[in-house]
Amino acid sequence: AAPAAAAGGGRTRGRRALDDGDDAAYRERMERWRAEAGGAPESVDADEYDQEVDEVVEFEGGFKVPGVLWDRLFEYQQTCVRWLWELHCQGVGGIIGDEM
Numbered sequence: 001a002a003p004a005a006a007a008g009g010g011r012t013r014g015r016r017a018l019d020d021g022d023d024a025a026y027r028e029r030m031e032r033w034r035a036e037a038g039g040a041p042e043s044v045d046a047d048e049y050d051q052e053v054d055e056v057v058e059f060e061g062g063f064k065v066p067g068v069l070w071d072r073l074f075e076y077q078q079t080c081v082r083w084l085w086e087l088h089c090q091g092v093g094g095i096i097g098d099e100m
Contacts, residue, residue, distance in 0.1 A: 059085050
């Protein structure tokens with residue numbers, strides 16, 4: 001069996017999630033993640049949570065982060081995600097020297 005992807009248990013083939021670039025598969029994976037996480041946290045209004053799950057932060061080149069996750073990152077973590085995506089788009093690697 002293929003290993004589970006780090007975000008939401010998506011299926012992988014090699015190092016790439018099968019839903020990369022496939023909006024329907026991405027939404028299905030996010031719904032599965034939400035169901036496995038037990039639905040909306042008690043501290044969040046369910047309607048607000050549903051809206052957050054549907055919202056997606058999309059970067060140039062197609063990289064998507066669920067809004068519910070993005071909004072919980074600190075500003076420096078968001079900067080790091082942007083930077084790593086830019087490096088990926090350039091075909092180069094990078095190292096994060098922080099306890100993120």
